[in-house]
Amino acid sequence: MNTSKEGRGTKSAGATAKMAKPLLLLSLAVATIGLAPLPIRVAPPSVRHVHLQARSYEYSPALVLVNRGDRVTIELESTDVVHGIFVDGYQLEVKAVPGQPAGLTFIADRPGTFRLRCSVTCGPLHPFMVGRLRVAPDGTFWRAIAMAILALLAGLYLGARTLSRHSSPRPTDTP
Amino acid sequence: MNRVNLLQNRALRALLIPRWPQLGVQLAALAGLGILIAVGLVGSPVGNRNLAIVVVWIAWWALLMLMLVPFFGRLWCSVCPIPLPGEWLQRGAVLGPTASSRGSSGEARAQPRRRGLRWPSRLRNLWLQNATFVGLALTSLAILTQPRTTAWVLIVLVGSAIVVSLVFERRSFCRFLCPVGGVIGLYSQGAPLEVRVVDRDLCTRHIEKTCYTGSDQGYGCPWQVFPATLRTNVSCGTCFECLRTCPYDNVAVNLRPFGEDLFLPGPRRLDETFKALVLLGSVVTYAAVMLGPWGELKAAAAAVGTTAWLVYAGTFLVVTLAIAPGLYWIATSVGRAFSRVRATSAQVLRAFTPALVPLGITAWGAFSVSFLLANLSYLWPALSDPFASGWNLLGAAGVGWSPYASGVAPALQLAILLVGLTWAGAHVRRIADELGGGLRLALPVLAFTLVPTLGLMWLLVG
Numbered sequence: 001m002n003t004s005k006e007g008r009g010t011k012s013a014g015a016t017a018k019m020a021k022p023l024l025l026l027s028l029a030v031a032t033i034g035l036a037p038l039p040i041r042v043a044p045p046s047v048r049h050v051h052l053q054a055r056s057y058e059y060s061p062a063l064v065l066v067n068r069g070d071r072v073t074i075e076l077e078s079t080d081v082v083h084g085i086f087v088d089g090y091q092l093e094v095k096a097v098p099g100q101p102a103g104l105t106f107i108a109d110r111p112g113t114f115r116l117r118c119s120v121t122c123g124p125l126h127p128f129m130v131g132r133l134r135v136a137p138d139g140t141f142w143r144a145i146a147m148a149i150l151a152l153l154a155g156l157y158l159g160a161r162t163l164s165r166h167s168s169p170r171p172t173d174t175p
Numbered sequence: 176m177n178r179v180n181l182l183q184n185r186a187l188r189a190l191l192i193p194r195w196p197q198l199g200v201q202l203a204a205l206a207g208l209g210i211l212i213a214v215g216l217v218g219s220p221v222g223n224r225n226l227a228i229v230v231v232w233i234a235w236w237a238l239l240m241l242m243l244v245p246f247f248g249r250l251w252c253s254v255c256p257i258p259l260p261g262e263w264l265q266r267g268a269v270l271g272p273t274a275s276s277r278g279s280s281g282e283a284r285a286q287p288r289r290r291g292l293r294w295p296s297r298l299r300n301l302w303l304q305n306a307t308f309v310g311l312a313l314t315s316l317a318i319l320t321q322p323r324t325t326a327w328v329l330i331v332l333v334g335s336a337i338v339v340s341l342v343f344e345r346r347s348f349c350r351f352l353c354p355v356g357g358v359i360g361l362y363s364q365g366a367p368l369e370v371r372v373v374d375r376d377l378c379t380r381h382i383e384k385t386c387y388t389g390s391d392q393g394y395g396c397p398w399q400v401f402p403a404t405l406r407t408n409v410s411c412g413t414c415f416e417c418l419r420t421c422p423y424d425n426v427a428v429n430l431r432p433f434g435e436d437l438f439l440p441g442p443r444r445l446d447e448t449f450k451a452l453v454l455l456g457s458v459v460t461y462a463a464v465m466l467g468p469w470g471e472l473k474a475a476a477a478a479v480g481t482t483a484w485l486v487y488a489g490t491f492l493v494v495t496l497a498i499a500p501g502l503y504w505i506a507t508s509v510g511r512a513f514s515r516v517r518a519t520s521a522q523v524l525r526a527f528t529p530a531l532v533p534l535g536i537t538a539w540g541a542f543s544v545s546f547l548l549a550n551l552s553y554l555w556p557a558l559s560d561p562f563a564s565g566w567n568l569l570g571a572a573g574v575g576w577s578p579y580a581s582g583v584a585p586a587l588q589l590a591i592l593l594v595g596l597t598w599a600g601a602h603v604r605r606i607a608d609e610l611g612g613g614l615r616l617a618l619p620v621l622a623f624t625l626v627p628t629l630g631l632m633w634l635l636v637g
Contacts, residue, residue: 026597030593034586055470056470056471056474057470057473057474058468058469058470058471058473059468062468062469063468086578086581088578088581088582088584089581089582091581091582113585113636113637115549115581117549117578119576121221121223121224121576124221124222124320124321124477125316125320125473125474125477126222126223127222127223127320127546127549127550128464128465128466128473129470129473130466130467130468131468132468140585140636140637141632141633141636141637144589144629144632144636144637145629145632147589147593148592148593148596148625148628148629148632151593151594151596151597151600152596152597152600152621152624152625153600154597154600154601155596155597155598155599155600155601155602155603155604155621156600156601156603156604156614156617156621158597158600158601158604159600159601159602159603159604159605159608159617160604160605160608
């Protein structure tokens, strides 16, 4: 082992030990924010029919909003070339050729925000053709914001408590 | 345990010091590059069916951003095939070195056949790399969806590296021009791997300084760095040449804690600060264009040369060169005004650069996860039939597209972004304390770090 400065190994081990407890607490807090049920009331399940138009690397509407428990039917209509939808998280897929809309029916039993991706190579920008399905109650983004603030607070704590080091002047890098 | 010299492991020593293992990987990479250029030129014109697109922009880029840079720093630069032809022509040798001249004390010394000019002093910084990166970024949607364009970009990079190697000394292209090299260099400061000397005093006493001038065992540092003064990974290409030229076995390949370079005291150079901000602005813009729901924006970004593209390019330049640096400048100025620190505005501006590095690494990592998991399944049919000529080499030519782990990808991206924010926040606080500004100086900069992170969170998981 090469310790480049005397005592740095001990200092580093001490810093690691200091960080362990705050990081554990941080992980617990993040898990709580991420998994705690949201106190949001959602309308009773209903039947939803969504007409989704697909053209030139975008879906219209770009965001499909439903509630948990809804029986959702997405009618996909392609207006230029063959397009498809793959629903992330639900692993469902449907394809539609122009002039022949296709349907996809499922129970929206998982809350959250899921990407809709074109599943048919429809042109050069095909891999970037995405939309979103939001199944309420969805607090994904709000949970993310809360976690981000928590992360910053944790950073503040760690920066103040554990990251102070010795200073040395910066040399040039050529002789 | 602070640092472990990996060269104390005999197997790693046998792998890193002799030239053959590195050359073997380099030759394989060069052969791969040649195949990808050929496939890009004559293979399928459909991007996600073309091996060049899938390997370079999905597999390699994700490997670089998620694995190589965060964990191995600049290790990719040690085997990158782009500069090899130029370097071989410059040296007049492939494996080398051959003793072709004598040093002042009569010892054998390996010298390149062409010594080349010294890179101009005014350009010995990251500004040109900032420019080449932005230039490439403006046309990136066209590049990463059109196989021929990707092939030509690779050809131009190899050609440029050859020309620069024949005119200027050593690896001037990699150090001062390569658009990707600048990204790797900046972010390699977060990696737990470094090449450093063991005892600086020994280097001071070593008159010949063969690590910089070369010896019969190897070439002087191709990256134009004197290893004894290395403090960060930014300029070290981990080519391992100094391991071969040091007669005292005084160079180590260290395993270290993540982000050790970020603790370097004192303000960073403005070009480094600007690079970090350009990269932050770029990743948010990329995410909006490629992962957002706006079809017209995607079409404009890909239609290079059209009016729509000019509007897109102008917007991209405003975001990366004005808005991102402008917001950062406002944040540091507000912090400085409230905290009344003695440091000048420019010093404060540059001092927080280390905090931008973890923010950037994780932003690019989270962004790259989208591509990797959603599109990696395109790799197998492209490998099976690289030239779109009906081959089925791996029996996977008929494998259809299927995104991997699509249910957990958002959680993974969120976790990566949160790690970056915590890491950046810790450095913001540390730097603010070191400048004597405390929380009053830190808070505006912390608010700045939230801007790109929340933007990416909305685009990636919101």
